Amino acid sequence: MNAFPLSSTQISDILGRLGYFRDLQQPSLRKLSADARQVTVRRDETVFAKGDPANSLYVVVNGQIKIFLPQANRAEKVVAMVGHGESFGIAALWLGLPHPANAIAKSDSHLLLIERDTLMNQARHDPLLAECLMADLSHRVMDLMHDMESCTPRSSIQRVSCFLLQHQPEAGIGGYDILLSTSKRDIAAKLNLTQETLSRMFQLLSKEGAIEVQGRLIRIVDSRKLLDFNQANCPPPGALPE
Amino acid sequence: MNAFPLSSTQISDILGRLGYFRDLQQPSLRKLSADARQVTVRRDETVFAKGDPANSLYVVVNGQIKIFLPQANRAEKVVAMVGHGESFGIAALWLGLPHPANAIAKSDSHLLLIERDTLMNQARHDPLLAECLMADLSHRVMDLMHDMESCTPRSSIQRVSCFLLQHQPEAGIGGYDILLSTSKRDIAAKLNLTQETLSRMFQLLSKEGAIEVQGRLIRIVDSRKLLDFNQANCPPPGALPE
């Protein structure tokens, strides 16, 4: 994890274009940039580990960071994939607690680090910043809820169909495409499945004519069938209607 | 869900004593209380369902609310148990999104409802309130991460031991007591287990001398053994008699 010297105004520039802080005013941006630094991390490099103190907010300029919980048996539960313009590490930072998960780079990445005190002080002075952060945290909560929803059902076919349905652009019954944000191995880890099981489920859904799989591109052909798989108690067709 | 008329100052009083808003100044409290209302919900009554619009923040004065994701097969995933002085519904509220989960009363409860606009406006004016809300949301994120950690491991014995270890007061190896906040059925639903499996795991841990169970009181006798169960790839060879 190499520090990368950039002028404060350069950093302020980058920050301002990041969507995350899009609505912020110049003075606030400059304050945040004052002692911010940019770092580069290489693929597979650890940004922080579970239990590390949370001293700064991480904003992803480019690349991709994987947030995951380490588990026994070398398994891991993927919590989030963080990409361009998104941030991570805010909850632990705000409470002054150790990080609850690991963060490693899936590809070479550039990150901006904003110091804890700087952020908290500025949030106290700028309601707009506080609003940004609230919105970010709220999104995190909603994401985690969706995650729970897709990784807790008993059967794997439900987990997978739930996941695919969550990526539906609008509540409708048309078809749509999903480009997986990461490898199927990591998607499996997000759904609490093995890659083998995920593969088999994709296959099953393909055979049923619900989806088509081409590498990382999943084409949802018939979302109604997905709904059936999601709701039904799996195999017995029409077993328990109410 | 019956509305319960209380004067604004009464509500302000209650709010101020709630820990949640402990640090707030009087003027802020009064603003929030202005159009707040108190409602009573009876045991098993639904406060809101997944998909309902989020119009207000809920603060629990007394009683207990269960937040859970409905699943196929009548199963449910318990996300949180909310008790005295805690709040729920903030994430969806802040983003103007529908609630991601269901909320029902586990026992007769009194709730304070604060309107969305009131809360957001006041947060813009009072940095202290914004801080409170940030801290609350951060806690929610941390809780959800812990939840993930305890409900995702493959084996049920790991789920249970992880859960028990998370309630350890300090990082140490001494013994301690846990008073379950709700029924074992709901605890099982939180860990994504059936009540039967949870019961069997408690039994196993008791036989191993790691814990003692007396109703809702769990006495952790030897947390090191719990750690073993948590880390090991299930039963260490020979440690699990038939």
Next chain:
DNA sequence: CGCGACTTTGAAGTAAATCAATGGGCGTGG
């Protein structure tokens, strides 16, 4: 005392993990 809710116990079936090996895609280097 007796009812209902919660919990425990038992027996059986199954879905998913595990282990193991093959196949495909892609970049590097010969």
Next chain:
DNA sequence: CCACGCCCATTGATTTACTTCAAAGTCGCG
């Protein structure tokens, strides 16, 4: 341009841990 190695994905065979179904046992409370 092909050959090689690496990583990711797929496929198959086996095992077992968990759910499910069913029933008995406990606890608390009117």
